[in-house]
Amino acid sequence: MLRCLSCSLALLALPLTAIADPLPSWNAGPAKTAIIEFVDSVTDPASGQFVPVSDRIAVFDNDGTLWSEQPLPFQLSYALDMVKQRAAEDPSVLTSDALKAAAEGDFAAVRETGSDGLLEVMGISHANITPSAFKASAKEWLTTTDHPTSGLTYAEMTYQPMTELLRYMRDEGFTTYIVSGGTLFFMRSIADEVYGIPPSQIIGSIGTMTYSVVDGEPTLTKDGGALFVDRGPDKPVGIMNHIGQRPIFAAGNTDGDFEMLEWVTAGEGARFGMLIHHTDGDREFAYDRESSVGSLNRGLDEADSRGWLLVDMAEDWARIWSGME
C-alpha cells in the first residue's frame, strides 16, 4: 500500500505503458489474459472473487511444467549417471537387471523391469548419503552436465515464462509450492536459486532417512528407500499432508497431474487449473498422447469441459528456457 499522497500522485502521473509487464515472456493472447484476470480478481478486495493472502496457495508440478523433462525426467538421467558412476567404482553394486540396464544408460530396459526396478535405480543415488551431500551432488550435476540436445545445462532448462509466473504470483501475495514426483532434496538443490522457492515449499517424493550420532556428530542419512511417492492421486495427499489446505491454483502438464488439478479446481470460489501443452518441437519438444515420458491424454480430452487453461507453448511463450540467450 502506498504510504503518502505525493507517491500516489506520482504514480497516477505515469503513462500506463510504464507499468512493467509482469509476464514479459508470455505473448499477448487468451492464456496471458486469463492468468492476469484470475490474479486480479482474487487480489482485488472489491471483487466478488477476493481471496485472503492465507488462502492464496498455488501448486506447480516440476518436470515438464517448470523445467523440461525430455528425453527423460532430469532426476532419472541423474540416477542413471549415478548408477554408472558407482558401478565404475565397484561393479558389484549391479545386483539386478534394472541396475545393469541403468549402468548402460538404457532407460527403456530399466522401465521393462517395472516400478520396483525404477525405485531400485532411483534408490542407488539416495543410499548412504546425507541430505546435504545429496543436494550438493544433484546441484553439481544439474549445473554442469550438458543436456543431450539443447546445448544447455539441465539447470538452464527451467521455463522462463513459468519463473515469471511464480514471481508474479508471489508479488501478488501467493505462496508458491512445487508438487513433484521428483524427490525433495533433488529439487531443493536449486529450487531457491532458479525459482525463488525455499526448501520448506517443496512437496515431492520422500526417501527414507535415519538419525544417528556418527563420531559425535548428529547425522541424518538417506538409506535409499521410499516413504512416499508423490504421483497422480497421491499428489492431493502430499499437498494436504504438507500444506493442510486445498490450494486455489494448480499447474501441471501430464495425466500424472490430473487428480491434483481436479481436486484443486473443484474447491469453492475462484479456482485456476493450467496444463502446459508441449507443442513446440522447434524450440523445445513436441509430445502429448503417445509420449513414453509425460503423456497427456485425459487432460487434453477434459481441459475444455473443466475450464482448465491449456497453454500452447509454441503460441503462448515468447521464450522457452531461462538459460537461453
Add this chain to the structure above:
Amino acid sequence: MLRCLSCSLALLALPLTAIADPLPSWNAGPAKTAIIEFVDSVTDPASGQFVPVSDRIAVFDNDGTLWSEQPLPFQLSYALDMVKQRAAEDPSVLTSDALKAAAEGDFAAVRETGSDGLLEVMGISHANITPSAFKASAKEWLTTTDHPTSGLTYAEMTYQPMTELLRYMRDEGFTTYIVSGGTLFFMRSIADEVYGIPPSQIIGSIGTMTYSVVDGEPTLTKDGGALFVDRGPDKPVGIMNHIGQRPIFAAGNTDGDFEMLEWVTAGEGARFGMLIHHTDGDREFAYDRESSVGSLNRGLDEADSRGWLLVDMAEDWARIWSGME
C-alpha cells in the same frame, strides 16, 4: 521500521519501562534473560551471532511443551473417547484387546498391548473420515470437553508463557513450527487459533490417506493407517523432510525430544535448546524421571553439559494456562 521522523521522536520520548515486555508471563530470572539475549543476538545485524530471517527457524514439541499432557496426552484421551463413542454405536468394532480396553477408558491396559495396540486405538478415530471432518471433530472435542482435574477445557490448557514466546519469536522474524508425535490434523484443528501457527507449519505423525472421486466430488479420506510416526530420532527426520533445513532453536520436554534438541543445537552458529521441566504440582503437574507419560531422564542429566535451558515451571512462569483467569 518506523516510517516518519515524528514517530521516531515520539518513541524516543517514552520512558524505557513503557516498552512492552514481550514475555509478561515469564518471571524475571535467568531463563527469561537467556531467551531474550539469544533472540537479541541473532536478530542484531551488528552481533557476531546474527542469523538472516530465512534461517530463523524454531521448532516446538507440543504435548507438555505448548500444552499439558497429563494424565494422558490429549490426543490419546480423544482417541479413547472416540473408541468409546464408536463402540456405543456398533460394539462389533471392538475387535481386539486394545480396543476393548480403550472403550473402557483403561489406558494402562491399552499400553500393555504394545505399540501396535496403541496405533490401532489411534487409528480408529482416523478411519474413514475426511481431514476436514476429523479436524472438526478434534476441535469440538478440544474446545468442549472438560479436562478431568484442571476445571478447564483441553483447548484452554495451552501454556500462556509459550504462546507469548511463539509470538515474540515470530515478531523477531522467526518461523515457528510445531514438531509433535501427535497427528497433523489433530493439531491443525486449533493451532492457528491458539498458537498463531498456520496448517503448513505443523510437523507431526502422518496418517495414510487416499484420493478418490465420491459422487462426483474429489475427496481425501483418512484410512486409519500410519505413514510416519514423529517421535524421538524421527523428529529430526520429520523436520528435514518438511522444512529442508536445520532449525536454530528447539523446545521440548521429554526424552522423546532429545534427538531433536541434540541435532538442532549441534549446528554451527547461535543455537538454543530448551527443556520445559514440569516442577509445578500445585498449578500444573509435577513429573519427570518416573512418569509413565512424558518422562525426562537423559535430558535432565545432560541439559547442563549441553548448554540447554531447563525451564523450571514453578519458578519461571508467572502464569500457566492461557485459559486460566
